[in-house]
Amino acid sequence: MSGDITHRKLNETYTFNTPPADAPIEVLNEFYWTKDLEPHVKRRKLILAKYPEVRKLTGYETKTKWYVMGVVALQVAVAYYLRNVHPFTFKFIALAYVIGATANQAIFLAIHELSHNLLFKKPIHNKLFAIFTNIPIGIPYSASFQPYHQLHHKFMGDENLDTDLPTKFEGIILSNLLGKVFFACCQIFFYALRPMFITQIRFTYIHLLNIIFQVFIDIILVKNFGWYSFFYFVMSSFLAGSLHPCAGHFIAEHYVLNENNKPRQSNDKDGNISPDLLPPETYSYYGSLNLVTWNVGYHNEHHDFPYIAWTKLPELRKIAAEFYDPLPQVNSWCGVIWWFIFNDINTLWNRVKRTGKEKHGHKIDNLDQNQN
Template sequence: MSESIKHRSNNATYSFKTPAADSPIEILNEFYWTNEQEPHVARRKAILKKHPEVTKLTGYETKTKWYVLGVVALQLSVAFYLRNTSPFSWKFFLLAYVIGATSNQAIFLAIHELSHNLLFKKPIHNKLFAIFTNIPIGIPYSASFQPYHQLHHKFMGDAYLDTDLPTQYEGIFLSNVLGKCFFAIFQILFYALRPMFVTQIQFTYIHLLNVIFQVAFDIIMVKNWGGNSLWYFIMSSFLAGSLHPCAGHFIAEHYVLNENNTTRNVKKDNVNISKEFLPAETYSYYGPLNSLTWNVGYHNEHHDFPYIAWTKLPELRRIAPEFYDPLPKVDSWCGVIFWFCFNDVNTLWNRVKRLGKQKHGNKVNVPLDDNE
């Protein structure tokens, strides 16, 4: 499939065609390699220069913790209710999909807020509360998420440090309809397992506390409620990152999809896209599912100002509409999953990559700013 589209950059419009499904392999099977810096730092500086009042939006949100406690309590209640229900029953599956997956997606994204220290003033309090918030996920997750996610912000698109990016092997084997459907169904496993194969982080006492607390809680729960309650947590976590409406944000945030896709040139000097054709690499969604996901759909706004809490991101957009309204956006997370799987111009290659930091051995020790 090949279609003519237009791309607007620097007040000029360029016309070109998206690559056809039978295009040469060196055009289809390659990321958008670029030497250009990621766009968020420059836009942040421009916004602050024009709207210095944006600084008043920064800081933690005190009421978030109460919402999180409510979601954790809800998940514990359903886990207790299903303690004698078979995981293979429709009742178990439907509750795990409708309540469990939606709640655990909120849990994942609450840990995302905590990774930016946006629930409490002191970083250690955010880390410890993240370990508690981790309970309904069923496996230790929160301690590893924070350093990897900060690397994603600080080195966005970096081939070695941004583990949100698909690997070369994923692009080769999964950029077909069956592969993309497999990826969409099991994407939570890719996000959980990919980092350890790309960049290993140092194991700290926070990781140890996360493991000890989660394992101890799981053991106590299984002994008192039975194994079905733990299976409810695990199934909820899996479905939260599978074919679930809220899971659309994983793909929507940074994949270059549909009309935003541009023709790739043959790579030269590690660059296969010229500056004027470089597509946007972050996309916002302003639909109703933001109410269930701490406004994670405001993703350009979040990357521009990662130290603004979820409650203030709509205000940021209201203050600086001239910076955000012209940007391409996503209208439907459900639609994103469908378009990603069945539109042949959408593949796992559709991500912007840059060489950035070189890999040294199997482990990196990049200083992370706890105050960000």
């Protein structure tokens, strides 16, 4: 048992038997395929039925924008400070890792909040502010993130629409020690590039504006501060999605790890695991790193109520404690990265997937229309 993930039911603690690392290939090398619906809609209905006051928690958080502007200003200030420092020096790399990666992880997750329209009342204001928030990332990102992330929420586990899921190719190539080290070091590339190979979204004027504004800012930055300042932005973005404590949330949120693993019964893509063996597919973390990541660790709570802002998620958990206390919890994002890499049972196959055949088609168009 790793100590990183526990499954608690009130005052009772228990674990699951997991298949050994030398189990047959058809048991280990396949995703958790299920015909069951994702659990968040059902739990949301149950919570609202028992605690209707939870509805009052929904809505945008007005003070978030001031914090975001502070983080953007911090990154610009550090970029200016490093304008004459070579990128491959200890000072540059240390500041990019300690300050830059932490700040840019907060930037990524601020864009996540904006994708749910949780900073302003009007969706267009959230989209435009996300383009501003994108500045320290160095490359256009915010406009593409929103529609892909909405697909992740609406079609969680869908092999064609949820681009948060690793592909079969990734599972085959990267489910070994070196592959997992590479994946953990370069997570940012997988999250940025994978969606383009899985499903396509409509290119809108918001995407164009995001590109034009970011390129304009980058040109201004290079002309006034120099290339080293631009490299600081890019390096900060890379390190934010690499071996950084805050990057642990990428793996911790939905991978089925360690004692929460359960044996796959067959290699039947339409459902290789029975409902009683289906593992939880969303995990929460309640540690101190939530302070710099907009409470993204409250991930079960977020998926249950995606329109509750980060400041209200702890209150949601407090109100509906009996719904959340029994769920598996991640105790350490650093520990998650470690155990994901070095425990043989933890691989890229450890995700719950659905074929979602009945969901394909027109709903993507509806989603695009709702985002404009």
